[in-house]
Amino acid sequence: MTxxxxxxxxxxxxxxxxxxxxxxxxxxxxxxxxxGPNGAGKTTTLEILEGYQDRDGGRVxxxxxxxxxxxxxWREQVGIVLQGTAADPYLTxxxxxxxxxxxxxxxxxxxxxxxxxxLTDKATSRINKLSGGQQRRLDVAYGIIGNPSxxxxxxxxxxxxxxxxxxxxxxxxNLRTLGTTIILTTHYMDEAQALADNVVVLGNGQVVATGxxxxxxxxxxxALEIRFRLPDGVDPMSLPVPATIDRHGFCQxxxxxxxxxxxxxxxxxxxxxxPLEGLIATRPSLEDTYLSLVDHESASATSGAKS
Amino acid sequence: xxDLALVGSQIRxxxxxxxxxxxxxxxxxxxxxxxxxxxxGTTRGATDATAxxxxxxxxxxxxxxxxxxxxxxxxxxxxxxxxxxxxEAGVLKRLRGTPAPAWSIIGGIIGSAVIVATTVSLVAIVxxxxxxxxxxxxxxxxxxxxxxxxxxxxxxALGVAVSTLIPNVDSGPAIVNxxxxxxxxxxGTWYPITGTMAHIAAWLPLRPFIVALYYHGAFSPLNSGSxxxxxxxxxxxxxxxxxxxxxxxxxxxxxxxx
Numbered sequence: 103m104t105x106x107x108x109x110x111x112x113x114x115x116x117x118x119x120x121x122x123x124x125x126x127x128x129x130x131x132x133x134x135x136x137x138g139p140n141g142a143g144k145t146t147t148l149e150i151l152e153g154y155q156d157r158d159g160g161r162v163x164x165x166x167x168x169x170x171x172x173x174x175x176w177r178e179q180v181g182i183v184l185q186g187t188a189a190d191p192y193l194t195x196x197x198x199x200x201x202x203x204x205x206x207x208x209x210x211x212x213x214x215x216x217x218x219x220x221l222t223d224k225a226t227s228r229i230n231k232l233s234g235g236q237q238r239r240l241d242v243a244y245g246i247i248g249n250p251s252x253x254x255x256x257x258x259x260x261x262x263x264x265x266x267x268x269x270x271x272x273x274x275x276n277l278r279t280l281g282t283t284i285i286l287t288t289h290y291m292d293e294a295q296a297l298a299d300n301v302v303v304l305g306n307g308q309v310v311a312t313g314x315x316x317x318x319x320x321x322x323x324x325a326l327e328i329r330f331r332l333p334d335g336v337d338p339m340s341l342p343v344p345a346t347i348d349r350h351g352f353c354q355x356x357x358x359x360x361x362x363x364x365x366x367x368x369x370x371x372x373x374x375x376x377p378l379e380g381l382i383a384t385r386p387s388l389e390d391t392y393l394s395l396v397d398h399e400s401a402s403a404t405s406g407a408k409s
Numbered sequence: 410x411x412d413l414a415l416v417g418s419q420i421r422x423x424x425x426x427x428x429x430x431x432x433x434x435x436x437x438x439x440x441x442x443x444x445x446x447x448x449x450g451t452t453r454g455a456t457d458a459t460a461x462x463x464x465x466x467x468x469x470x471x472x473x474x475x476x477x478x479x480x481x482x483x484x485x486x487x488x489x490x491x492x493x494x495x496x497e498a499g500v501l502k503r504l505r506g507t508p509a510p511a512w513s514i515i516g517g518i519i520g521s522a523v524i525v526a527t528t529v530s531l532v533a534i535v536x537x538x539x540x541x542x543x544x545x546x547x548x549x550x551x552x553x554x555x556x557x558x559x560x561x562x563x564x565x566a567l568g569v570a571v572s573t574l575i576p577n578v579d580s581g582p583a584i585v586n587x588x589x590x591x592x593x594x595x596x597g598t599w600y601p602i603t604g605t606m607a608h609i610a611a612w613l614p615l616r617p618f619i620v621a622l623y624y625h626g627a628f629s630p631l632n633s634g635s636x637x638x639x640x641x642x643x644x645x646x647x648x649x650x651x652x653x654x655x656x657x658x659x660x661x662x663x664x665x666x667x
Contacts, residue, residue, distance in 0.1 A: 152506060154663060177508040184506075188499030192429040193422060201422045204410050205509040228429070244503065 103130045105165060105252055105283040106151065112159035113146050120146040122307040123160070128300075130251075133274070133284040135294040135315075138304035139396055144287045145185070145256065147304070151285065152182055152254055165252055178206055181250030185257050187237040191230035195221050195240055198229060199247050206248035218276075219243040220269055234261045242270060246277065253277065255286045259293060271296050291389035303392060305399030319391040326360035326385055328367065329353070330378035340374075342366040352380075412513055419517020420524065427521060437487065438529060441479035442536060445471055448599060449541065469544065472537035473622035474598045476530050477560070481592075481615055483526040484561050486585055488518060488568030493575045497664045505662040519565040526561040527554075549627030552636040556626060559642055560618045563649030567614060570652040573659035614648040617641035 106128035113121040121143040128134045136144045149155040151164050153172035162169060167176045189198050196212060203209035216225050219239040224232060232240065238261055245253055255274070259267045267290075274284060274297050288294055294301050295315045303310040303318070311319050329352050332338060338345050338353055343363045345353040357363040364383060371378045386394070410418065428434055449468045495501050504514050534553075537543045575581045593599075595606055596615040610616035621638035622628050629636075 154502065154506070174508045174510070177506070180506075182503070182506040184499055184503055186499055188503045190422070190426045190500065192426040197422065197425065201418065202507060204415060204418050205507040207508075248507065 104128070104163075105130045105132070106285070107161065107163040108147070108151070109162075110160040111147065111150065111157055111162060113143075113150060113155070113157050120307055121150075121157075124304065124307070124309055125160075126302045126309060126312060128283060128285060130283050131278070131281050132299045133278055133286060133297055135286045135288060135298035135301045136304060137288070137291075137294060137301050137392060138310075139400075142304040142396075143307040144304055146307075148254060148256060148285065148287060152180070153177075178208075178248065179251045181245040181248055181253040183241050183245035183253070183255045183258050185260075187229075187234075187241055189229045189237075189240065189244070192228055194226050194228050195232070195243075196225045198240065199243055202244055202247050208249055209247050210249045212247070215243045215247050218246075218273060220266075235263060235266050238262060239266070239270070242273065250282065252283045253285070255284060257287055257289065259288070259290065267293070291387070291392055295388045301388075303395050305396045308399075310395045310399045315388050318388060319386075319395055321386045321388070321391045324386050324391075325356050325358050326364075326383055328355040328357065328360075328364060328381070328383045330367075330381040333376060333379070336376055342370045412510060415509065415513045416516040416520060419513060420520040423517050423521030424524060427525065433487075437479070437483055437525060438532065441475050441482065441529065441533065444478070445475040445533070445537070448475070452600065466541060466543060468537055468541035469628060470601060470623060471599075472533060472541070472543055473626070473628040474619050476533045476557070477596075477615060477618045477622065478593060478598050479529045479533060480526045480557060480561055480618070481564050481589070483529060484522050484564035485568045485571065486589060487525075488522050488565050489571040489575065489585055490581050491518065492569060492572035493581045494578055496572070496661065497578050499664060501662045502664065511662075515569065519562065519569070522565050522568070523558065523561040526564075527557060530557045543628065545627050546636075549636040552638075553622065553627045556618070556621045556638065556642065556645075559645050559649070560621075563614060563645045563652065566649045566652035566656060569656040569660065573656060573661060576665050611644075614645065617644040621645075 104127050106126075108127070109125050111121050111124040112119075124143065124147055126134075136147065138144050146155065150157050150162060151169055153164075153169035153176075156170050165176065165179055167173075169176075172180075193201070195216060199212045199215060203212055213222075213225070216222055219242050221236060221239055221243065224236055229237065229240065238258070242255075242258055245255065258274075259270045262270060271293065274286075278284060278297075284297075286294070286297060298315055300312065300314055301318055302312050313319070316322050331352050332341075338347060341353070341355075343355050343357070343366055345355045348354055355363060355367070360383070367378060370376075445468075448471050452467050452471075492501070501514075505511070534545060538545050571585060575584050592613060592615050595602070596610045596613065596619060597607065598615070598619065602610065607616070611620070617638075618641070621641035625638035625641065626636045
């Protein structure tokens with residue numbers, strides 16, 4: 103079943119075309135990350151899906167309903183974690199969540215949610231006494247208190263320390279296990295890599311690329327980069343495959359025939375008894391691929407504007 | 410939870426939040442009383458006796474006018490500024506993303522302000538009667554309560570309407586304070602007014618409230634008849650309806666861009 107359909111979505115603010123024909127779908131139970139630089143159209147797209155903004159054109163269906171006609175029963179099924187913390191500073195964590203739980207017909211247990219986001223020790227603390235990371239965890243709690251089948255997470259771990267981020271990731275993974283559909287925006291590529299089944303990269307209001315984090319932009323079939331250092335006095339020309347030397351003295355081999363070339367190198371190393379120090383073999387990371395996609399899109403937009 | 414119970418719950422949480430902010434709560438309660446005491450002390454004997462009536466204690470006039478000031482301060486100023494703060498901080502946006510009906514959220518804010526306004530009024534009346542011995546007939550309690558309740562709701566509606574005109578938190582005090590204090594002065598809050606100013610103020614929302622309480626109502630030393638000031642109540646009702654229509658048309662849940 104498809105949870106979200108976005109087809110040729112368009113939105114402008116005056117002369118600025120924030121979203122220009124964006125299309126993608128999200129299946130039920132799937133976690134999809136919307137990636138893109140600031141101004142790419144992520145937040146506008148998200149706010150249209152959440153029912154906060156109206157669109158200028160295109161078709162949008164979220165849980166079978168056009169969000170511009172969002173009603174109470176639709177909102178019962180949708181959880182939203184906004185970018186910034188927005189809660190009454192004089193209420194406690196438990197009061198804030200009890201208040202919100204009262205809006206829903208079948209909310210989660212308040213104390214369970216507090217426990218789930220790791221705020222048990224702060225349950226009776228007022229919001230204005232929480233640290234930035236704790237407030238962000240409260241935001242996540244706020245989004246899931248209604249027990250939604252679809253959750254929007256807008257940069258959910260911004261400002262988290264590494265340990266809190268891992269905790270938040272585990273929480274999202276747990277929600278996925280329970281069948282919650284999740285739309286995520288993030289600037290952290292490791293977060294998209296860890297959580298998303300699929301990513302949609304936006305640039306200048308358009309979809310630049312879609313795919314799984316492992317295959318985005320063909321990164322799973324991209325050339326393998328092998329890197330190692332040779333002991334002093336060993337001539338790189340004696341290697342069985344052509345290599346270049348970088349400014350740190352490392353040998354670099356870029357190959358499309360990875361098994362054959364890796365085998366040739368390691369066999370040569372064993373035969374010659376010459377170590378390949380610090381040997382690593384990598385393909386472009388999600389971040390490398392993402393940056394290459396958005397840089398390319400940005401360059402295209404600039405040249406298009408000039409021509 | 411039924412919608413009505415939801416409003417009750419919202420009011421309860423708004424009240425908790427209000428009383429936990431001692432500065433705001435203290436200012437709302439103490440400032441009108443302090444102002445009342447100072448004005449009684451400084452204007453006693455200096456006020457034109459003919460404006461009040463011979464032998465009338467100045468506190469007899471200042472009690473209802475300060476009460477009106479306090480109600481307008483709580484309902485118009487506090488509600489408008491609170492809504493702007495909550496809108497710009499994203500609190501309203503977040504609430505709008507839940508299944509809670511819009512009217513229950515706004516109803517909670519208004520309901521809480523009406524409770525505070527009613528409490529401030531009660532404190533002001535008890536203070537004026539016990540400290541200055543002003544006259545307040547028991548038979549006029551009901552019309553006084555209805556007048557205060559109607560004025561509170563009307564000023565809350567005006568507060569919601571005014572909040573739609575304020576683009577951000579920084580510009581809020583300037584936009585609210587100027588018309589607020591102009592209204593306070595020309596409506597005869599500090600001293601009795603007559604003539605053209607009184608005629609102009611009669612068309613504005615504060616003057617009918619003061620007139621309903623003092624000239625026709627329970628605080629009047631001259632009026633021994635009914636304390637129901639129907640004309641002024643009608644005027645407050647019209648202001649409330651007009652403000653509600655304006656607010657419904659222009660209310661914004663998400664932060665303004667400007």
